[in-house]
Amino acid sequence: MAETEASVRRTPPTIKTLADLTGYSIATISKALRDSPVVAQATKDAIFKAAQDIGYQANARGMALRTGKTYQAAVLMPVTAVRDYEWDGVEYTQILSGISQALEGSDYRISVHVIRDTQDGCDMARRIMDQGLADGIIFSGILADDPRIDLLVESGFPFVSLGRCRKPLVYAHVDIDNEWAAFAATQRLIAGGHRRIALINPQRPLSYAMDRIDGFTRAFGEAGFETPTDLIAEGDLSTRFGRESTLELLQRAEPPTAFICINESTTLGVLSGLGSLGLQAGTDIDVIAYDDINVSAYFTPPITTFYQPIEVLGRTLGQFLLQRMAGGDPQMLRQVFRPTLIERQPDNLGARPA
Amino acid sequence: MAETEASVRRTPPTIKTLADLTGYSIATISKALRDSPVVAQATKDAIFKAAQDIGYQANARGMALRTGKTYQAAVLMPVTAVRDYEWDGVEYTQILSGISQALEGSDYRISVHVIRDTQDGCDMARRIMDQGLADGIIFSGILADDPRIDLLVESGFPFVSLGRCRKPLVYAHVDIDNEWAAFAATQRLIAGGHRRIALINPQRPLSYAMDRIDGFTRAFGEAGFETPTDLIAEGDLSTRFGRESTLELLQRAEPPTAFICINESTTLGVLSGLGSLGLQAGTDIDVIAYDDINVSAYFTPPITTFYQPIEVLGRTLGQFLLQRMAGGDPQMLRQVFRPTLIERQPDNLGARPA
DNA sequence: AACGAAAATAAAAACGTTTTTATTTGTAAT
DNA sequence: ATTACAAATAAAAACGTTTTTATTTTCGTT
Numbered sequence: 001m002a003e004t005e006a007s008v009r010r011t012p013p014t015i016k017t018l019a020d021l022t023g024y025s026i027a028t029i030s031k032a033l034r035d036s037p038v039v040a041q042a043t044k045d046a047i048f049k050a051a052q053d054i055g056y057q058a059n060a061r062g063m064a065l066r067t068g069k070t071y072q073a074a075v076l077m078p079v080t081a082v083r084d085y086e087w088d089g090v091e092y093t094q095i096l097s098g099i100s101q102a103l104e105g106s107d108y109r110i111s112v113h114v115i116r117d118t119q120d121g122c123d124m125a126r127r128i129m130d131q132g133l134a135d136g137i138i139f140s141g142i143l144a145d146d147p148r149i150d151l152l153v154e155s156g157f158p159f160v161s162l163g164r165c166r167k168p169l170v171y172a173h174v175d176i177d178n179e180w181a182a183f184a185a186t187q188r189l190i191a192g193g194h195r196r197i198a199l200i201n202p203q204r205p206l207s208y209a210m211d212r213i214d215g216f217t218r219a220f221g222e223a224g225f226e227t228p229t230d231l232i233a234e235g236d237l238s239t240r241f242g243r244e245s246t247l248e249l250l251q252r253a254e255p256p257t258a259f260i261c262i263n264e265s266t267t268l269g270v271l272s273g274l275g276s277l278g279l280q281a282g283t284d285i286d287v288i289a290y291d292d293i294n295v296s297a298y299f300t301p302p303i304t305t306f307y308q309p310i311e312v313l314g315r316t317l318g319q320f321l322l323q324r325m326a327g328g329d330p331q332m333l334r335q336v337f338r339p340t341l342i343e344r345q346p347d348n349l350g351a352r353p354a
Numbered sequence: 355m356a357e358t359e360a361s362v363r364r365t366p367p368t369i370k371t372l373a374d375l376t377g378y379s380i381a382t383i384s385k386a387l388r389d390s391p392v393v394a395q396a397t398k399d400a401i402f403k404a405a406q407d408i409g410y411q412a413n414a415r416g417m418a419l420r421t422g423k424t425y426q427a428a429v430l431m432p433v434t435a436v437r438d439y440e441w442d443g444v445e446y447t448q449i450l451s452g453i454s455q456a457l458e459g460s461d462y463r464i465s466v467h468v469i470r471d472t473q474d475g476c477d478m479a480r481r482i483m484d485q486g487l488a489d490g491i492i493f494s495g496i497l498a499d500d501p502r503i504d505l506l507v508e509s510g511f512p513f514v515s516l517g518r519c520r521k522p523l524v525y526a527h528v529d530i531d532n533e534w535a536a537f538a539a540t541q542r543l544i545a546g547g548h549r550r551i552a553l554i555n556p557q558r559p560l561s562y563a564m565d566r567i568d569g570f571t572r573a574f575g576e577a578g579f580e581t582p583t584d585l586i587a588e589g590d591l592s593t594r595f596g597r598e599s600t601l602e603l604l605q606r607a608e609p610p611t612a613f614i615c616i617n618e619s620t621t622l623g624v625l626s627g628l629g630s631l632g633l634q635a636g637t638d639i640d641v642i643a644y645d646d647i648n649v650s651a652y653f654t655p656p657i658t659t660f661y662q663p664i665e666v667l668g669r670t671l672g673q674f675l676l677q678r679m680a681g682g683d684p685q686m687l688r689q690v691f692r693p694t695l696i697e698r699q700p701d702n703l704g705a706r707p708a
Numbered sequence: 709a710a711c712g713a714a715a716a717t718a719a720a721a722a723c724g725t726t727t728t729t730a731t732t733t734g735t736a737a738t
Numbered sequence: 739a740t741t742a743c744a745a746a747t748a749a750a751a752a753c754g755t756t757t758t759t760a761t762t763t764t765c766g767t768t
Contacts, residue, residue, distance in 0.1 A: 027747075027748060034726085040745080040747090043746080059723085060487070061419040062753095065754065066753055068415075077447065077451075090447070093446045112465070114454035131366075132413075132414075265649075271654060293441040298626040309439055381718060381757080393717080397717085412754085416755035417754075419753085
């Protein structure tokens with residue numbers, strides 16, 4: 001019944017194993033491993049070495065029970081309707097990758113919770129809080145008035161949102177400067193001679209949809225023109241929506257001469273719609289898009305875009321959440337990114353004689 | 355110091371709370387809640403009711419510590435290089451959504467672990483096993499000889515793979531019939547008069563890359579032609595790879611007259627390459643693609659594809675993992691899907707005079 | 709009426725930590 | 739040499755479960 005290498009390997013080493021091995025008590029071991037100042041340096045060294053030798057890894061479940069922490073960062077991942085899936089160009093994978101990078105080295109892991117709508121997201125946030133399913137939450141798809149933000153701000157639970165609501169609350173967030181991006185795109189097209197510009201936009205309750213409309217409107221205002229509000233199309237981010245909006249808008253009495261697209265899935269739809277009508281972007285109609293996944297260079301023709309690598313947003317989300325869970329002041333944890341313009345077309349067809 | 359509603363609400367109810375409330379012991383409560391046959395029906399009813407009333411939710415950490423289970427299903431999510439992100443059309447979001455649907459109602463949650471390469475994936479799988487980070491694993495990107503499958507099969511740890519390795523091992527898996535899909539696409543193009551067909555394929559160590567080459571080869575073999583192995587391009591799944599392969603292949607002495615593309619990101623690249631050369635799919639060159647995200651209908655022109663809703667794969671993965679974690683026989687947990695052909699072009703340009 | 713077996717419930721131990729409290733050891737001051 | 743105090747370590751309790759073992763209750767048999 002010798003305690004062979006194999007029989008030892010059966011069950012992973014615990015603090016108790018270390019205690020038996022080194023002769024110290026489990027209390028001392030625990031403190032030493034957490035680098036507590038009350039234990040002598042010499043003993044710490046001995047314990048660290050022993051831990052190293054036997055490959056000790058703290059049992060997450062034991063820690064979790066005692067401390068009440070889960071070492072889980074929850075990410076609420078929105079998912080569109082199941083039936084008849086349509087691509088919406090939302091690369092959550094990239095966001096998760098960014099968050100994961102930020103969490104690397106920490107003891108936190110990512111747990112993903114799929115949500116179907118805002119109500120679902122609100123329920124899930126509450127459950128995560130009440131049941132202690134995670135120590136912090138990251139979520140996106142923020143509404144102008146978002147119940148999740150109200151809930152979490154009030155309770156003080158650590159979270160970071162991708163996007164801002166329109167209430168003057170203080171909370172950690174990461175966002176794209178959508179107002180500016182829409183303003184800049186619109187201004188560019190106006191400078192190119194366009195007056196009838198279509199905005200392919202997400203649905204209104206989404207906060208950033210409103211931000212974009214604001215920027216769109218401001219550009220026309222500053223140029224001294226009236227905003228063509230009749231050319232704002234609102235829908236999901238699917239390719240189908242882009243296509244159908246295009247077909248509908250172009251058969252109007254006063255059709256648009258240019259399009260601004262919310263992301264590349266809708267852009268693909270717009271190009272598809274144009275193709276069906278025998279029109280070509282850059283030749284017959286100007287198109288400017290926002291690009292999350294760096295794909296607009298491969299459209300035919302390549303499209304002028306505002307590009308923001310989405311992984312960077314993810315990384316910042318993760319960093320902020322770590323700081324927030326460590327008790328950081330949300331006031332300090334706010335960042336708004338401006339995407340960079342990548343010119344691929346002159347976008348000045350508006351100056352051409354109709 | 356009355357125990358007001360508010361003061362009670364401070365800390366969530368535990369089994370102890372229920373014990374005090376109902377007068378039963380915590381052992382009885384625990385068994386009752388797990389619907390054990392040893393406790394009388396009447397007491398069960400009383401305890402269920404009390405639990406309902408105070409909104410008792412079992413503490414996951416306590417359960418985890420005692421049972422050694424984590425109630426986590428780990429998903430290894432591969433992520434491409436960070437610098438200069440290129441879209442690869444892999445909609446992991448859809449896979450996660452499918453898995454999540456399958457896990458709904460169970461006590462399991464999804465934890466996502468980002469991995470950068472196969473070695474990383476192997477390390478992570480080992481850590482998940484050794485440290486008990488999860489009760490089961492799902493992963494993809496299977497190599498012809500995949501060390502993760504060897505490792506997990508040997509240790510008996512529950513897992514389901516998206517894809518099959520080429521070793522005759524028994525393990526739970528979900529896959530697409532890539533050999534058949536490549537065969538069918540090639541056969542269709544050969545029937546359309548093509549002999550010089552390019553295959554835009556993933557890199558060789560990937561099992562399904564080899565499956566596709568097999569199908570490609572079989573189609574030529576059955577038709578009595580030699581396989582144009584010089585027209586097989588191997589690379590990542592990025593749009594850039596699709597474009598660059600196209601440009602390179604078409605300036606060969608004997609260029610291809612048709613393309614088979616591995617997914618829609620490469621397809622977009624191929625179309626971009628064709629556009630740069632002044633060529634049009636469906637007019638100058640035939641293109642058949644595999645479509646995971648239902649977007650090929652929106653290319654200009656729409657492309658014939660083999661479509662397999664990826665969410666279905668995810669759902670099956672989740673179902674299989676649940677069964678596997680419950681001790682199910684892996685022999686029974688194997689499914690291979692055949693994508694459905696969606697014809698959008700005649701694909702018979704090969705019969706045209708050169 | 710007493711016994712034994714079965715049914716129902718209670719008590720206690722265990723999972724692996726952290727933290728609070730207690731004890732031992734070492735050292736300087738009397 | 740004794741005392742006081744700090745430093746270092748050990749012991750014990752606690753987190754919320756599940757499971758094994760022990761005890762009590764019920765009920766049919768003799």
